[in-house]
Amino acid sequence: MTEFIPSTNRVKKLLDNLKERALTNRSDEWFCEEDFKKSKEKVFEDYGFTNDKEYFKRPVIERKAIAIDIMLRSMTDPEVSKRTHTYEIEDGELIVGVMPMASNGLGKVFPNYLSEEEKRAASYTNKTELAILGHNTVNYEKLLSKGIWEIREEAREKTEQYEKEIDSFKKENPDFYKNIDRMETISIMQNSENTPMLTRHNELVSKREFYNSVKISCDAVINYMDNFAKLAEYESKRTDIKIRQNELKKIAAICNKLSIDKPTTFYEALQCVYFFHLAMHASMNLISLGRLDQSLYSFYKEEFDKAPNKQAFRAKATELFECFIIKCAGRLNLTTEFLVEQDHMDNNAALGVHPYYLDQRAGVNNFLQNIIIGGLTPDGNDAENDMTHIILNAYANVNLSTPGIYVRMGDYSSADLRESVAKCLHQTKNLPGILNDNALVPAIHEVLDKYETTDEGRKKAEKLANDYCVDGCWEPILNGECDWTFQMISCLNMFQCAINQGAVLDTNDGMLRGSKVSFRSPQVHTYKEFKESFKKYMQFFIDQAVFTMYDCYTMDEFVTPSPLFSAVLGQCMERGRDKSWGGTGMNIAGVILTGVPDTINIIAAFKKFVFEKQMYDIEEVKTAMVHNFKVPLEADFQRQVLWNQIKNNFDYNCAKFGDASDEIKEIGNFVLNSLVEIVDKSKEFSEKVFLNSLKDESPENVNLIRRLRQIAGYSGSCFKRKFGNDFCLRFTAGCGTFEGYPQQGLGVVATANRGLNDPLIANFSPAPGSIKNGIGNVFKTLSQLPMNKMSAGAITDLCINESGVDYTDVQSIIDAFISNNGCMMTLALGDIKVFQRMYDLSKDLLYGNETQKAIARDELPKYRDIVVRVGGWQAPFISMNLDQQANYIARFVSTPCTKEN
């Protein structure tokens, strides 16, 4: 492999500055409503609004586009920037533009664009302007091949074209337009099924609004780039250092060019990606950076081939990429002291209709941005290129927690890539995450293929599967081609319902049998009965999830349209439809089970001790679980001994997820195959209810389907009519918790290897402390499970003691993971003593006396470079909450025996 080259002094300085800034109180840098005032006045003037009322008369999508304009203008307002620092170029920077403060955990700030009445109506579904999912990536190839200006021009032309079509339609149908307002009312009342004229009118108007919104939002980005060109020119005149002067002039030239043309060099392409990424994040779509080694490679190669000094050009490209990473990480918070002041979250429900429910602290430094490298080309060839290695080199040097990085690997991966990845992981101790194409490509392909009926469609499905990437967490998506949503469902709830007649065990005895979350069923007495019952509850909860995803799709259009995003996503521009209106052409909807390893472990315990050996009565075990295996009356000594024995047997004397036993193989296959089978059944049923037109159905079926829609709380027309004939949600299945495992464990009774309220096991990993037979057997466990059906992913997070581990050991672990058909993996290397020290200091910072706090403040920054996995993403360990830290410490496994230990 090509040896990694070290960072330049410029990069080191920029990195140090970022980390220093991240240790300060950043609450002042956040935008507030007042900051938008001046830009809003200017924008209103430009669009001819004299007051808010006129603005709120415009369709939501146009209001959103105008709000993007207000946001980006405010970001380059010199007065506002004195506090937000968003209109600055730092000394030494090569990539420019500043993202406004925001994060998955702390929230976002954006100019208000929903009217008061819209907000009141949205309170019913907890939809707010912040209820925008992000979790996706744009089509960067399209962006780079066209440039923003060309996309803007395309949108302008289409806007004008639809203006004309609307005019013609009006002239051709004067009678229709006399009654247009009344017709709209009728159409809503009659579900639009029988109003073709109105449908046509709505379509023309919506397309015009969409293209106009794309144009407005592209103009906003272009204006932003112009402003940075001006700033770079201004700064170039202020500096006496010739080299820096030239750099700033070049930056200005690039910004100027990108505002009117497409990029042609590697540097321009990288700046173009950053500008668009920044605009997406500024408009609240926290999204990923996609397969950058693919989208940037042609720009790099063309210059590299011509470069007289290839080594120097490669080094410069590495430096530029490191500058790019640092820019993307600009919103870091490395101290936890000022987080409450920065909490900008509201009740938004980005998924479903429940208020925001997330471990915010774990997401403080998550911006849902990843870079994916390696993998296959759409045609199925190995996609590794020199850019892949440059990006790895840059990460090995910079080692920031964000953007995350994943490498797609498979049997096809070269020895060179395997070695580079292992070296990068060994150096950074946590990056990159591994995506196994051996499992993921077939899984995604199978889902897409089942919707295709033609050879051409099947070929396309294959290409899309080969080209997959992941969003800002780890959910697989189609690279720049799909809209994506998901629902998480508790697998432990299914287990509890199955053993407790449809109720979740509850510590509140006022709930009698427990919290009734599903239908009542007969008590189970055998393992066979348990499995039958478990599947019925799985069907119940998955039906709920699948119906919710169909139902919620109808809400986005009027709350969170994304015209800028749609400009470079899927088929939106070709179809003239926003992504919230069936524009992408591909909609992926994930059904993700939480707590699967916990469920497998507790099923294994029940199977052995309750159903097969019949050592314990099921009611006694349930009572013990409710009481956390501690008898309510201390004097009840004999019962306590029994409960201790049950707990000991459940925790230690039965099969565990990760031990490669036949029991885990049987139970794991049962759970995962049931998931896939039931998702398919739910898909079919939901399509019957929501998707298809009723016109070809028998009268009997029409009545049935209408009835089913009403029962499911939906009274609109079929989705194909609303969102296009080829619209459907393609359902994928996966397992994971993301960062939510501590919260997901709250309120959950004790199970095998965890106590009442304790965190669940993170993602798809073995229970902390339960790996007794080596990591090799964890991978064998994965090889025994249907991982190539986990199209929504299932990530295994491992943490090993770094002592004595060299990069060849890391390579062995990665290779074993791949050859055993694991799905996704993160590997962290650390020193448990250091982690314990960070935990103690973090605790002191929160609860210690003044002296302890002072020591903690002084010492914690020393550990700022230690980054670990928290479920969905990487985070600096010192920024995590105590629960997360403690859980992480418990995970250390497989300490190699060395002379030192």
Place this chain on the structure above:
Amino acid sequence: MIRLFNIGWHTKVDGPGNRVVLYLQGCHLRCPWCHSPHSWDMKSSPLLFLEKKCTLCGQCVKACPQGVHRIENRKHFIDRSKCTKCGKCITACPNSIANSMDGALSLPTTEIPVEELYSKIKPQLDMFKRNGGITLSGGEALLQKEDVRELLLLCKRDGISTCVESSFTLPPQAYESVKDCVDFWLAGLRDTSFGLANFRNDETIIRNIRIVAGHCQKIYARYPLIASRTTEDTHLKRFASIMEATGITEVEIMRCNPNMELFYTLSGIPCKLEQASSIPTDRQFQKACDFFESRHITVKK
């Protein structure tokens, strides 16, 4: 069926690279500094008892048909002479784990068909195939030479590097039987005059090493450095002579295990050495290093 009392799933100290180490039951030497006295018995370890994990619940007393356990005055007494190693006390104990030494009571020895054992460790062996393999240690691994050979052949079939640790004091047939399937040897040479076997014939050791020498990639010598027992020049010279006679060029000096007494306490076997006075000083360690290096023997540190 092969008998073992522990598996080290990932070690970097028992052979080159990353190793899975099988600690096989049975040892004929019984060196006084041994830190695994529970490995001595050829069949199985005595019942181990970790007092700090016992909650004195009395379940073991009820479960044991032999009357091995007794609890008096909030103290747990064990009469191992009556113990048949049936494991009923472990099953009944709420603080013990089957097949694990982590609980209050344990019987760590497992008897398992070779194929089954191999399939259990194979995933880990496969993972470190490129830069490691298997090491058979003990006890004295080659006391189970037929099963050891069967296991080693399975490893060789799958291209897994093999390593065996031995005192080289067994009859030559033990070494003849496995010489063609061992890549590395750890020659745990020692002055055994302090052990029960009273083995003094260095020629036997030299002969045994010569049996395997032409068939393996490398032999590493291991020298136990025990204060007041093996730190004197006479011991070092004798050891170096064996190395020179067999062409071994690298030695690892093993200081007395600081936790040597642990398994004596757990197993009830009396410990004949005092731990504190058995740990060599840095000076003694350096002296040993200097000695070997002066004889052009590489010391692995």
